[in-house]
Amino acid sequence: EIVMTQSPATLSVSPGERATLSCRASQSIRSNLAWYQQKPGQAPRLLIFGASTRAIGVPARFTGSGSGTEFTLTVSSLQSEDIAVYYCQQYNNWPPITFGQGTRLEIK
């Protein structure tokens, strides 16, 4: 089973500033990585797939990068509506499909 590790657990960023979230895989997953956003009380929403491709309707301020075992989600200019928990997920070697434990993004 591939273990996904996200850091930090909680990230506090000022409005308009850049937020950088990290995700590490226990072995190479090539570019088979997705990022999801989950706002309080809501279902997750797909943001990024293929490590760097934005899903339909996702604002350009969200950027995914990386391959192999190291991945990053960057929010270039934090907006209040970006407050959420963000999960990475690998789909290179499955079953099982595995998620990271999440990073909570807060406004400073």
Added chain:
Amino acid sequence: EVHLLESGGGFVQPGGSLRLSCAASGFTFRNYAMTWVRQAPGKGLEWVSIIGGNGDSTYYADSVKGRFAISRDNSKKTLYLEINSLRVEDTAVYYCARDPSFYGSGSLDVWGQGTTVTVSS
């Protein structure tokens, strides 16, 4: 509009059973693999099961293997999850989600709003 709507959750005693449903609309259901993901209270996301577009291939997380059964009725555009021998640790919100591939790629591009299963004596 693409939409998934789960139902069937509820309160059940340990050892009990439930059948969850997920009604799909706005897309050609039979062309997509479908997945169940759950989230325990205050916890992260846990993949549960996936089924291919024609229902022939199914996979399960070790934590539910032998107790849960995924199925689909393409004529009714509905996904199911039969959950048996329920344990307290199965308490969670259960989400159905669409996989953009017929056979299953593992990414999940559309999610339902979830249905809550509570297992307690």
